[in-house]
Amino acid sequence: MGSTASNTDNKTDSTVVSNAVTHADPIASKGFAVDSPTSSFKLFEFERRAPKADDVFIRIHYCGICHTDIHQAKNEWHYSKYPMIPGHEITGVVEQIGSSVKKFRVGDNVGIGCLVDSCLSCNSCKIDLEQHCPDTCYSYNSTELDKVTPTYGGYSNFITVKEHFVCKIPKNLPLDVAAPLLCAGITTYSPLRQHNVGKNTRLGVIGLGGLGHMAVKFGVAMGAHVTVISTSESKRDDAIKLGAKSFVVSKDEEQLKSVKDSFNFILDTVSASHDVAGMISLLKFNGVYCIVGAAPKPLEIPSILFLTKRVIFTGSLIGGMKETQEMLDFCGKHGITCDIEKMVVSPETLQVAYERTLKSDVKYRFVLDMLNSFK
Amino acid sequence: MGSTASNTDNKTDSTVVSNAVTHADPIASKGFAVDSPTSSFKLFEFERRAPKADDVFIRIHYCGICHTDIHQAKNEWHYSKYPMIPGHEITGVVEQIGSSVKKFRVGDNVGIGCLVDSCLSCNSCKIDLEQHCPDTCYSYNSTELDKVTPTYGGYSNFITVKEHFVCKIPKNLPLDVAAPLLCAGITTYSPLRQHNVGKNTRLGVIGLGGLGHMAVKFGVAMGAHVTVISTSESKRDDAIKLGAKSFVVSKDEEQLKSVKDSFNFILDTVSASHDVAGMISLLKFNGVYCIVGAAPKPLEIPSILFLTKRVIFTGSLIGGMKETQEMLDFCGKHGITCDIEKMVVSPETLQVAYERTLKSDVKYRFVLDMLNSFK
Numbered sequence: 010m011g012s013t014a015s016n017t018d019n020k021t022d023s024t025v026v027s028n029a030v031t032h033a034d035p036i037a038s039k040g041f042a043v044d045s046p047t048s049s050f051k052l053f054e055f056e057r058r059a060p061k062a063d064d065v066f067i068r069i070h071y072c073g074i075c076h077t078d079i080h081q082a083k084n085e086w087h088y089s090k091y092p093m094i095p096g097h098e099i100t101g102v103v104e105q106i107g108s109s110v111k112k113f114r115v116g117d118n119v120g121i122g123c124l125v126d127s128c129l130s131c132n133s134c135k136i137d138l139e140q141h142c143p144d145t146c147y148s149y150n151s152t153e154l155d156k157v158t159p160t161y162g163g164y165s166n167f168i169t170v171k172e173h174f175v176c177k178i179p180k181n182l183p184l185d186v187a188a189p190l191l192c193a194g195i196t197t198y199s200p201l202r203q204h205n206v207g208k209n210t211r212l213g214v215i216g217l218g219g220l221g222h223m224a225v226k227f228g229v230a231m232g233a234h235v236t237v238i239s240t241s242e243s244k245r246d247d248a249i250k251l252g253a254k255s256f257v258v259s260k261d262e263e264q265l266k267s268v269k270d271s272f273n274f275i276l277d278t279v280s281a282s283h284d285v286a287g288m289i290s291l292l293k294f295n296g297v298y299c300i301v302g303a304a305p306k307p308l309e310i311p312s313i314l315f316l317t318k319r320v321i322f323t324g325s326l327i328g329g330m331k332e333t334q335e336m337l338d339f340c341g342k343h344g345i346t347c348d349i350e351k352m353v354v355s356p357e358t359l360q361v362a363y364e365r366t367l368k369s370d371v372k373y374r375f376v377l378d379m380l381n382s383f384k
Numbered sequence: 385m386g387s388t389a390s391n392t393d394n395k396t397d398s399t400v401v402s403n404a405v406t407h408a409d410p411i412a413s414k415g416f417a418v419d420s421p422t423s424s425f426k427l428f429e430f431e432r433r434a435p436k437a438d439d440v441f442i443r444i445h446y447c448g449i450c451h452t453d454i455h456q457a458k459n460e461w462h463y464s465k466y467p468m469i470p471g472h473e474i475t476g477v478v479e480q481i482g483s484s485v486k487k488f489r490v491g492d493n494v495g496i497g498c499l500v501d502s503c504l505s506c507n508s509c510k511i512d513l514e515q516h517c518p519d520t521c522y523s524y525n526s527t528e529l530d531k532v533t534p535t536y537g538g539y540s541n542f543i544t545v546k547e548h549f550v551c552k553i554p555k556n557l558p559l560d561v562a563a564p565l566l567c568a569g570i571t572t573y574s575p576l577r578q579h580n581v582g583k584n585t586r587l588g589v590i591g592l593g594g595l596g597h598m599a600v601k602f603g604v605a606m607g608a609h610v611t612v613i614s615t616s617e618s619k620r621d622d623a624i625k626l627g628a629k630s631f632v633v634s635k636d637e638e639q640l641k642s643v644k645d646s647f648n649f650i651l652d653t654v655s656a657s658h659d660v661a662g663m664i665s666l667l668k669f670n671g672v673y674c675i676v677g678a679a680p681k682p683l684e685i686p687s688i689l690f691l692t693k694r695v696i697f698t699g700s701l702i703g704g705m706k707e708t709q710e711m712l713d714f715c716g717k718h719g720i721t722c723d724i725e726k727m728v729v730s731p732e733t734l735q736v737a738y739e740r741t742l743k744s745d746v747k748y749r750f751v752l753d754m755l756n757s758f759k
Contacts, residue, residue, distance in 0.1 A: 133669065141669055141692070286682065294508065294516055300687055307661065307684040312675055315699025317516070322697040324690025 031105055032059045032066060039383050040094040040165030041354055046084035050356040053092055055161060057169045065113050065175045066105040067121070072163030073098030073189035073347070074375040075219070076280060079363050081150045089150055096163030096377070097123040097148040098191045100184040110172045118178040120337065121163070122191035123147055123327050125174050126154050137331040139174075164354065166383050176334045179341025186346035189219060189374040190337060192327065193347060197224035197276065198336040199328035200299045201231060204274055208232030213268070213275040215259070215288060217244045217251075220278035220301060222348060222373040225251040228276075230343040236268060238275075238288070247372070259284075265291070272296055282306045289314050289322070297321045349374045354382035406480055407434045407441060414758050415469035415540030416729055421459040425731040428467055430536060432544045440488050440550045441480040442496070447538030448473030448564035448722070449750040450594070451655060454738050456525045460680075464525055471538030471752070472498040472523040473566045475559040485547045493553040495712065496538070497566035498522055498702050500545050501529050512706040514549075539729065541758050551709045554716025561721035564594060564749040565712060567702065568722060572599035572651065573711040574703035575674045576606060579649050583607030588643070588650040590634070590663060592619045592626075595653035595676060597723060597748040600626040603651075605718040611643060613650075613663070622747070634659075640666070647671055657681045664689050664697070672696045723748045729757035 035056035042053035060066040078095035080086055099121040103113050113119065126146035127134050133141035146153055149162030161168075178187050197220050206212055210233040214224045217239050228235040229252030236255045237248035245256045257264045265287070273296050275288060280302030289298050289310065298320060300308075314320060328336065340346065352358050354377045362375040410431035417428035435441040453470035455461055474496040478488050488494065501521035502509050508516035521528055524537030536543075553562050572595050581587055585608040589599045592614050603610040604627030611630045612623035620631045632639045640662070647667050652660065655677030661684065664673050673695060675683075689695060703711065715721065727733050729752045737750040 138669075141694070294513075300690055302687070303691055304687045307686045309682040309684055311682045312677070312679045312699065315675055315697070316678055316701040319516070319699060319701065322690070324687065324694060326691040326694070 034059055036066070036167055036169070038165055038167045040161055041356065041359060042092040042094045042161075042164075043082045044091050046082070046089065050164075050359045052356075053094060055094075057167045060105050060107045060169050062107040062109040063172050064107045064169050065103055065110060065119065065172050066169045067099075067101040067119055067167065067175070068104050069099055069101040069163055069166055069168055069379045071100045071185045071188040071351075072096040072165075072377045072379055073192065073219075073349070074362055074366055074377065075189075075192050076366060077192070078162075079366060082363075090159065093150050094161040094164050095149050096165070097121070098188045098193065098374075098376075099148070099163035099168065100178055100188045100191070101168070101379075102184075104167075107172070112172055112177070113175065118180065118182075118184055120176045120178050120187060120191045121148065121168060121170050121174065122176070122195060122333055124330070125160055125170050128154070129173065137329040139329050140327050164359075164377060164379070166379060174330060176330070176337055178337060181341055181344065182337070182346055185351055185376050185378070186349055187337075187340070188376050189223070189347035189349065190340055191333070193219045193223045193374060194340065195328040195333045195336050196220055196301050196325070197278065198227050198339070199332055200276055200301060200325035201227050201233075201274075202332065202335075203325060204297050204299065206231050206233050206274055210234065210273050211271055211293075212236070213238055213272040213288075213291060214253070214278065215239075215275060215283075216278040217248055217373075218278065218369055219347070219371075219374045222247075222251055224276050224278060225253050226345050227339075229253070230339070230345060233274075236272070238268075238291070259288070270294075275299070276301065278302060280304060286310050286314065289318075289320055292318060292320050295319045295321070297323065300324045301326075347374050347376075348372055349376040351376045351378055353378050409434055411441070411542055411544070413540055413542045415536055416731065416734060416757075417467040417469045417536075417539075418457045419466050421457070421464065425539075425734045427731075428469060430469075432542045435480050435482045435544050437482040437484040438547050439482045439544050440478055440485060440494065440547050441544050442474075442476040442494055442542065442550070443479050444474055444476040444538055444541055444543055444754045446475045446560045446563040446726075447471040447540075447752045447754055448567065448594075448724070449737055449741055449752065450564075450567050451741060452567070453537075454741060457738075465534065468525050469536040469539050470524050471540070472496070473563045473568065473749075473751075474523070474538035474543065475553055475563045475566070476543070476754075477559075479542075482547070487547055487552070488550060493555065493557075493559055495551045495553050495562060495566045496523065496543060496545050496549065497551070497570060497708055499705070500535055500549050503529070504548065512704040514704050515702050539734075539752060539754070541754060549705060551705070551712055553712060556716055556719065557712070557721055560726055560751050560753070561724055562712075562715070563751050564598070564722035564724065565715055566708070568594045568598045568749060569715065570703040570708045570711050571595055571676050571700070572653065573602050573714065574707055575651055575676060575700035576602050576608075576649075577707065577710075578700060579672050579674065581606050581608050581649055585609065585648050586646055586668075587611070588613055588647040588663075588666060589628070589653065590614075590650060590658075591653040592623055592748075593653065593744055594722075594746075594749045597622075597626055599651050599653060600628050601720050602714075604628070605714070605720060611647070613643075613666070634663070645669075650674070651676065653677060655679060661685050661689065664693075664695055667693060667695050670694045670696070672698065675699045676701075722751075724751040725749070726751045726753055728753050
């Protein structure tokens with residue numbers, strides 16, 4: 010379950026930190042932004058706020074490319090605001106801390122995911138589910154709590170984030186291969202934990218992409234018997250290498266039949282519309298089917314499946330900050346990282362990365378080397 | 385929560401029993417059967433088996449009319465076999481018991497629901513979920529375990545059933561108003577129990593028909609705060625009389641808005657296609673939506689609801705024998721019965737009852753007086 014990418018962060022961290030200055034004014038920052046659903050990325054200059062008392066100011070080292078970035082950049086969900094700097098799988102190093110910050114010190118390896126703020130007082134926030142707070146501020150294509158100031162994501166060189174929304178990256182996890190844990194990682198870890206996946210679980214993972222390959226790693230580390238269900242026979246070898254015990258091609262009726270009524274839990278990581286009803290039939294009686302992707306069209310599910318098999322259909326959305334830290338600590342303990350393809354950013358490389366992501370032509374996440382992209 | 389029908393079974397039981405004979409040969413029986421999806425009911429003569437060692441032979445007093453009877457009689461589910469005697473909400477009195485029967489004595493008030501046999505050895509049967517046994521024998525339009533001998537339902541005068549599939553009717557429950565408990569009762573009781581409905585539950589019941597009105601009674605008896613959601617304003621008074629704390633017309637956007645995000649649990653008793661997605665939005669975060677009816681078309685549900693609200697969608701199918709007895713005992717303890725309209729059976733009255741059931745023109749279940757229908 011090792012990473013395919015190398016990392017030299019342990020060497021560079023101290024250099025970076027020694028150059029840090031103390032910012033009292035807004036910090037001139039750079040990023041790669043799109044101006045419209047059809048425009049190319051271009052260099053964008055903006056300001057990050059100087060860290061307030063409870064803020065952490067971070068030099069971004071890496072940022073993963075999530076499929077969501079593409080949906081948002083292209084306004085496929087119809088609420089995009091421009092200019093937009095995407096990116097919510099961010100790792101970096103602390104350069105400055107506010108006066109009341111307790112969890113972090115300058116030089117710490119840290120991660121920022123999809124959330125950068127929330128009210129911290131509602132019923133969701135109180136039970137560590139900040140992602141369900143009605144006032145959640147997302148890392149980009151969103152605003153700060155003032156509902157006015159736009160947020161800009163991780164395709165940039167710096168970010169200032171409230172301490173509560175910053176996670177520690179365990180020392181043994183290189184920052185490049187850790188970056189996608191902040192979204193792909195927590196999105197798959199959380200539902201497995203919510204539904205007590207463990208050594209007695211026969212776990213089906215639908216889709217072997219950025220999310221799916223993380224789900225396999227987590228499922229294996231939790232002791233589950235993991236089967237990957239994919240449209241493509243070409244993923245078989247990878248699935249087994251990742252630790253799956255078996256692999257099923259979802260277009261092959263015979264192979265599907267062989268796993269009918271067999272899973273306690275299915276994690277469906279596929280966002281594209283697909284035959285969810287057929288997949289539900291692979292559950293055991295009272296089994297749980299959890300989606301983590303939002304298919305564009307409504308799901309069509311025959312009600313009889315719910316009656317005859319008492320299956321449970323549910324979904325999960327990223328994870329709260331407490332669980333995200335728990336996930337990172339779990340990764341540190343089990344040596345789990347994301348398999349990535351790393352690239353220095355330019356408008357051209359971003360375009361290629363987006364095109365290849367859309368074709369699932371990446372194993373399994375592009376990670377942008379932000380540290381080396383503004384030199 | 386009293387019944388709208390009276391009952392004189394306590395007087396008639398002893399008379400009936402004293403006339404009982406011991407059957408060693410198949411017993412000449414009568415029922416009302418249909419011959420095809422379009423034919424009218426007619427008197428049908430057939431034989432019930434003489435009770436084997438573990439059988440109970442019962443004189444049927446009452447049988448409820450379930451919407452399922454109509455679906456099956458008209459072959460709307462495409463697997464009907466004829467001649468068919470429908471009926472799976474059966475109450476009656478034991479006339480004879482087999483040599484090994486322990487639970488029952490001649491003269492006992494008993495009920496038979498949807499199930500009359502199952503393998504009793506599979507994983508489902510072992511955990512008291514006989515309704516999910518792959519070899520389940522239904523009360524009608526089914527076969528015995530031999531997969532050959534047809535089963536005939538409760539629109540008849542006698543029935544022979546394996547002891548395991550016979551329930552005791554508490555003495556304080558009249559047999560006419562108890563009959564629909566065997567399907568409408570257990571179908572709604574089971575999901576409320578499965579999902580721990582109690583005094584902290586804000587329970588939404590969708591539909592106020594045969595099933596829905598039982599769900600309201602059970603929910604109230606379990607201590608839940610019950611809201612009825614119905615297409616028809618005309619059900620408001622009844623809902624409140626049944627114990628519901630509030631009533632919402634589902635076609636009124638303003639009324640719906642008033643209960644948005646408010647329910648822990650919604651029991652959807654409506655079989656016709658309806659706006660399930662809109663109803664799901666009435667759930668609180670992590671709320672549970674349970675269907676007990678099989679809509680003819682696949683459900684269409686936007687996946688985003690599962691992500692943003694982590695709702696749980698599931699279903700429930702009648703109940704096992706242990707839980708059915710538990711439900712009947714609960715009804716005995718709380719004085720819960722079904723509100724019914726009773727009628728003596730003839731081909732003509734059956735036709736009227738079916739037509740009125742299809743129009744929801746019954747409060748809330750027709751119950752056939754089988755004892756007085758073959759004189």
